[in-house]
Amino acid sequence: MTILINNQTNILVQGITGKQGQFHTEQMLAYGSKIVAGVSPTKGGQRIADVPVYDTVDQAVSEVKIDASVLFIPSQLVKDVAFEAMDAGIKTLVIITEHVPLHDAMQIMAFAERKNVTIVGPNTYGLISPGQSKIGIMPNRIFTPGSTGVVARSGTLSYEIVANLTTTGIGQSTVVGLGGDRIVGLSFIDVLRKFEDDPDTKAVVLVGEIGGDAEEEASKYIKRMTKPVVAFLAGKSAPPGKRMGHAGAIIDGGRGTFESKVEALTQAGAQVASLPWEVSSLIQSALVL
Amino acid sequence: MKLYEYMAKEIFRNHGIVTPKGCVFSSPEGIKEYVETIGSVVIKSQVLAGGRGKAGGIKFADTPEEAVARAKELFASQLKGSSVNELLVEEKLKIDQEIYLGLAIDRAHRRPVLLASKAGGMEIEQVPAEQIIKRLIDVSVGVQPYTTREISRRLGVSGEVAKKLSDLLVKLYQIFVTYDAELVEINPLVISGTDIYAADGKMTLDDDASFRFRSDIPHVEEKTELEKKASAIGIAYVDLEGEIGVMANGAGITMATLDLIKDYGMNARNFMDAGGGASRETVAQALEILLSTKPKSLLINIFGGITRCDEVAKAFIDVKKSVEINIPVVIRLVGTNEEAGIEILQANGIESYKNIKDAVTAVVALTQKKGAYHDNFDQ
Numbered sequence: 117m118t119i120l121i122n123n124q125t126n127i128l129v130q131g132i133t134g135k136q137g138q139f140h141t142e143q144m145l146a147y148g149s150k151i152v153a154g155v156s157p158t159k160g161g162q163r164i165a166d167v168p169v170y171d172t173v174d175q176a177v178s179e180v181k182i183d184a185s186v187l188f189i190p191s192q193l194v195k196d197v198a199f200e201a202m203d204a205g206i207k208t209l210v211i212i213t214e215h216v217p218l219h220d221a222m223q224i225m226a227f228a229e230r231k232n233v234t235i236v237g238p239n240t241y242g243l244i245s246p247g248q249s250k251i252g253i254m255p256n257r258i259f260t261p262g263s264t265g266v267v268a269r270s271g272t273l274s275y276e277i278v279a280n281l282t283t284t285g286i287g288q289s290t291v292v293g294l295g296g297d298r299i300v301g302l303s304f305i306d307v308l309r310k311f312e313d314d315p316d317t318k319a320v321v322l323v324g325e326i327g328g329d330a331e332e333e334a335s336k337y338i339k340r341m342t343k344p345v346v347a348f349l350a351g352k353s354a355p356p357g358k359r360m361g362h363a364g365a366i367i368d369g370g371r372g373t374f375e376s377k378v379e380a381l382t383q384a385g386a387q388v389a390s391l392p393w394e395v396s397s398l399i400q401s402a403l404v405l
Numbered sequence: 406m407k408l409y410e411y412m413a414k415e416i417f418r419n420h421g422i423v424t425p426k427g428c429v430f431s432s433p434e435g436i437k438e439y440v441e442t443i444g445s446v447v448i449k450s451q452v453l454a455g456g457r458g459k460a461g462g463i464k465f466a467d468t469p470e471e472a473v474a475r476a477k478e479l480f481a482s483q484l485k486g487s488s489v490n491e492l493l494v495e496e497k498l499k500i501d502q503e504i505y506l507g508l509a510i511d512r513a514h515r516r517p518v519l520l521a522s523k524a525g526g527m528e529i530e531q532v533p534a535e536q537i538i539k540r541l542i543d544v545s546v547g548v549q550p551y552t553t554r555e556i557s558r559r560l561g562v563s564g565e566v567a568k569k570l571s572d573l574l575v576k577l578y579q580i581f582v583t584y585d586a587e588l589v590e591i592n593p594l595v596i597s598g599t600d601i602y603a604a605d606g607k608m609t610l611d612d613d614a615s616f617r618f619r620s621d622i623p624h625v626e627e628k629t630e631l632e633k634k635a636s637a638i639g640i641a642y643v644d645l646e647g648e649i650g651v652m653a654n655g656a657g658i659t660m661a662t663l664d665l666i667k668d669y670g671m672n673a674r675n676f677m678d679a680g681g682g683a684s685r686e687t688v689a690q691a692l693e694i695l696l697s698t699k700p701k702s703l704l705i706n707i708f709g710g711i712t713r714c715d716e717v718a719k720a721f722i723d724v725k726k727s728v729e730i731n732i733p734v735v736i737r738l739v740g741t742n743e744e745a746g747i748e749i750l751q752a753n754g755i756e757s758y759k760n761i762k763d764a765v766t767a768v769v770a771l772t773q774k775k776g777a778y779h780d781n782f783d784q
Contacts (some may be wrong), residue, residue, distance in 0.1 A: 130413035181417075189497055192616055217614035219544075219585055225515040226544045250441020255709070272708045275740070276761070296656055299515050325657055328512045353667040354676075361641040361656025361678040363514070363613070369530040375544055391668065392661055393762060 118245035119310040130187040137188035154318025175206040184208035192320040195220035211237035221299035240293040241271040262287015265311035266321035284396040296362030304334035326351030335384035344402035345386040413606030427495030440469040451491040503593035525593035548578035585614035647672025650700030688720035709740025718746035733771035737764035
């Protein structure tokens with residue numbers, strides 16, 4: 117089993133005719149994802165990589181069942197497009213776009229709460245259940261099926277750690293990118309809870325970073341988990357007050373420090389790897405126990 | 406983008422929030438005449454850094470002569486590394502009570518939060534949590550009079566003042582939304598008799614919404630020259646103070662690379678996230694920015710997902726041809742098209758590492774060998 121997506125997930129691509137949308141539609145199809153439709157206003161009627169394109173989401177859902185949508189949409193337009201998908205009844209949205217205005221993100225999250233929609237991102241690489249399906253922009257070949265769940269705030273750091281897991285022979289059940297923004301939908305706790313409930317996930321890797329208190333919040337749940345959690349955190353050497361690439365990665369007014377996160381996670385019983393390549397060996401020994 | 410106090414106050418006034426009578430000066434000229442018209446004043450340096458009062462950036466004066474003397478001192482001073490180019494001269498208020506008010510974004514709850522405290526005038530970070538009133542705001546409801554009645558009750562204000570406070574909070578929230586702010590702060594709000602004044606004003610706007618900023622918003626630049634250059638080509642760059650220039654792709658991996666350098670006993674000269682899918686031209690421009698900071702060595706750490714390793718390799722060769730690079734360079738390439746990338750580097754006499762650990766070990770060792778000339782690490 118996997119969480120959030122599997123080989124039965126019917127996927128819509130919003131912004132499918134754009135350069136990114138088209139490229140990643142091909143990549144997702146190559147991985148085996150079930151892309152059933154695309155939407156691009158005024159471009160309906162054509163096909164991209166043999167996927168039918170519609171003008172509106174309403175039109176797409178009237179033609180085909182859709183479980184999840186992925187957005188390859190410029191940041192200024194994300195709010196409108198996300199509302200459109202939610203209003204049409206789609207229950208999972210993956211927002212790849214970076215630089216979505218904060219007030220738009222808050223409105224998206226509020227609407228999602230009312231509509232009971234799961235939002236992944238913004239500013240995420242997406243999610244993947246190796247060997248089954250991916251919704252996002254991650255490189256296909258570093259993943260391998262297995263029983264370790266991965267949840268992360270950042271992209272390339274996840275790739276680094278996942279690639280290391282794969283070369284060490286540790287496969288992944290599902291890998292989820294939460295996104296590097298300050299306001300994101302799915303949280304560490306949401307994903308940890310799903311991994312805890314998933315019978316085929318045996319251990320969990322959490323990849324965090326400085327800024328905010330998502331890791332501290334996650335620790336409250338980790339305390340109650342039966343499955344081992346190994347964490348790695350980026351930003352140990354970051355100076356306060358500087359935004360380290362991600363909008364969310366900033367130590368602000370003494371909050372969101374590396375030390376506070378390590379302490380919370382350690383106290384909750386997670387093992388915190390001090391170097392990225394130590395994650396694999398910690399998982400290995402956790403799985404043996 | 407942070408706004409200066411006087412800019413925030415102008416926005417406040419335009420929305421009907423009362424601020425003390427005041428005027429902005431960019432030189433001592435005219436201050437004497439102005440103070441003659443309003444009496445005792447407070448003179449406030451216009452800088453973006455917090456903790457301005459404690460750093461000596463705020464002075465009081467009872468006479469015009471005194472005001473001019475204080476102003477001259479402030480103009481000549483440095484506050485937390487920045488010079489003082491403008492002063493806000495304001496009437497000195499009779500203070501009965503000081504209150505803190507703020508609207509911020511609560512990341513964990515994904516919504517705005519209204520903050521208030523009786524401990525006005527202090528830095529809010531220093532105020533104990535139990536003295537801060539926090540109220541999460543549903544964006545579909547906003548701040549309504551009922552929200553403000555509860556805030557007034559808990560602040561212990563009533564009557565005419567409570568009415569004015571309620572009105573102010575509703576307006577403050579409108580400003581917060583209309584201007585795409587991530588923070589709006591009044592610290593302190595001064596209660597003087599039955600009047601209330603926004604005695605200070607702080608606004609930080611969300612840069613990601615700059616495409617729809619209202620035309621009345623001035624542009625305030627806080628970035629260094631290099632940070633500006635980098636952001637012009639779409640790259641995240643932060644100046645640091647170490648020895649090793651770093652370029653990586655992705656915020657998380659860039660941070661982790663900086664951490665590793667520190668673990669191995671040195672420090673990075675910068676944070677540079679070349680992002681995903683950077684083109685050959687962008688990478689070349691980014692490298693030029695890096696070299697201009699005169700690092701003692703260079704570490705390029707690419708985990709190619711959408712970034713293609715061969716493009717990065719080509720960009721490096723491009724730059725190497727046009728710019729003399731006489732510092733050690735260590736390149737780590739892994740991911741999409743890594744074989745092609747490594748081949749290109751090898752054909753040009755540059756070896757690359759696949760493993761991040763080996764790359765960091767190498768760059769630290771090479772940087773520590775002071776004075777030695779290294780074109781690359783393949784001795």
